[in-house]
Amino acid sequence: MTRVRNLLISVAAGLAATISVLSIMQARQDTSLLKYAALSVISICFFYAFLKLRKQILQSVLEKRYITVGIILLSVYTLISLIDWPLFINRPWYETVLVDLISLATIFCFFSFIAFILLRSGYMWQKTTVSKWQILWYMLPMIFVWMFYLLAFFPGNMSPDSLNHWRQVENMEFNNWHPFAYTMVILVLTTIWDSPAIIVIFQILLMSFVYSYGIYSFRQYGLGKGIAWIAALLWAVLPVNGIFSTILWKDVVYSTFIVFLTLFVMKTVLQEGKNLRTWSGISTFTIVLLGIAFFRNNGLPIAILTAIGMLIAYRRNWKQLLTPLVLVSALYIVVTGPVFTAYNIQSANPNESMSIPTQQIAAVVSQDGELTEEQLTYLDSILPIDDWDAYNPYLTDRIKFHDNFKDDVIVADMGKYISVWFEIVKQNPAIVVEAYLKQTSLIWQINKPIDGYTNPYTIDVDPNSMGLETKPVSQTLYDVIEYGLETSRYHTEELFWRPVVFSILIVLFSLIASRKLGAIAWLPILPVLLNTGTMFVGLPAQDYRYQVSNCMVSIFFLLFACLYKKGKEPTHGEHANSTQQSQ
Secondary structure, eight states, X not given: OHHHHHHHHHHHHHHHHHHHHHHHHSOGGGSOHHHHHHHHHHHHHHHHHHHHTHHHHHHHHHSSHHHHHHHHXXXXXHHHHHOOHHHHHHSOHHHHHXXXXXXXXXXXXXXXXXXXXXXXXXXEOOOOOOOTHHHHHHHHHHHHHHHHHHHHSTTOBBOHHHHHHHHHHHHTOOBSSSOHHHHHHHHHHTTTOSSHHHHHHHHHHHHHHHHHHHHHHHHHTTOOHHHHHHHHHHHHHOHHHHHHTTBOOHHHHHHHHHHHHHHHHHHHHHTTTGGGGSHHHHHHHHHHHHHHHHHSTTHHHXXXXXXXXXXXXXXXXXXXXXXXXXXXXXXXXXXXXXXXHHTTOBOOOGGGXXXXXXXXXXXXXXXXXXXXXXXXXXXXXXXXXXXXXXXXTTBXXXXXXXXXXOHHXXXXXXXXXHHHHHHHHHHOHHHHHHHHHHHTHHHHOSSOXXXXXXXXXXXXXXXXXXXXXXXXXXXXXXXXXHHHHHHHHHHSHHHHSSTHHHHHHHXXXXXXXXXXXXXXXXXXXXXXXXXXXXHHHHOOSOBGGGGHHHHHHHHHHHHHHTEEOTTXXXXXXXOOSTTTTTO
16 A cells, blocks of 8 residues: 555656656747656656655755755755746746745755765775776776777867867967967877877877776775776766767866866875875876866966865875975976977967956947946947947857957956956946856756757867868768767757756765765865866856866766765665675
């Protein structure tokens, strides 16, 4: 009788949850029946399991108040992130209240269920001997799967940014508008094979090595063999990894270094700082920080602030940690200063950091906001006032790459530009806030705005004068993978191709890890948090690549939350094969 009752309640709850969650995201007529059907089945199964374990779940979540508060805050944020705001505003208030409450309860139950599973089980945090050859074994499935992407999109996928790097190598005329370090990688590797394919192979090897090294590191500290292989296979088949490994973007290498830095911080936590007292540990830390500093123009503050965070957390090792901090800062100043000057390498345009202010100004001008005559005259000297109407709320290119846009006026007196922007912000707070929220929607909003877009990846080689073009080894393979990517994008865009889902999961996993490993478990989130923070300051477009590192590193936060420290054992049930499975 209880089973029948639970089943009936699960069906009712599952259908209500499906209808409510999809209703807050988009109009019913815009939602496919397949999405309704698939989500209904998943929801019914979920609520049946939830009802069966409800007492244990609530006990686990309520055990620590900060866990409860954290899940509530994440649930509220997720709800806000899912809302289609035009629908929200136009829907009758009683329908809004009902739909939002059901959706919020569903999200809370889902997060509580994940927390329960991780809190009641795991692997004992203990040193375990694991062969280094395991790194190679974990790499093999990733290399195998991603090589099919290379064969399909041979010799690699290239956007205008990719072609800019390639053109610099061909002409031997270099600049740092797109990071000089990535151009040097292309220059060196193409001496081996003058084809974009060699860059793709390099990226495949780099990504698979870092991922596999991470799995190996967790195995060293108690993670079970089974879950390690599941993680390796997940990384191999995840479409994001497959397609990004074939795109010639500096973001691929940079994001891999973000993953590597996160792994280093996690390993430092697991080793209780012992790796900071070895030359190999400090050397690794320095190399990773250099990679982050040089492979994207917003990377230096992330590297420096992460090093400072480590310095604060491990104050006893301040002498060792001061070395990478000083060395990275000094090398960056020397290379981007005297070295660039000596070799006539043009630095990045400082106007690139003004993306958000420029968008806000454009929003005010295009919407006839409050502007003084003096402000209008100054803005007209940068771009004719009528041309500011080219403003797109989600993309800076329409303004900053406009034929009539004079960025030299901004660069000549950056202080004046910032001063004018600040005055415009004070005069038009509502317009500039709305413009900011739209421009940064990729970072904080799961549900793509109805008037917005997401650029998840690029396929093929963009038209160019250098003779580069896509030549699939197998057209059938090309068609199959392209169809799979587009199907994934159409049906699961919010899940896989908007980075916010992964950001939320990273916070949730860190919250659980802090219960099982102590407050120091929050430290590894620092590189992800800082990278996201820099995007809140200067996101130029809705390109997934700017936050792809969140997807790439998310599974490691899950593995991190699978470990528990002695004295913080799972509260409910038997310890999950802590010793036996980790051997």
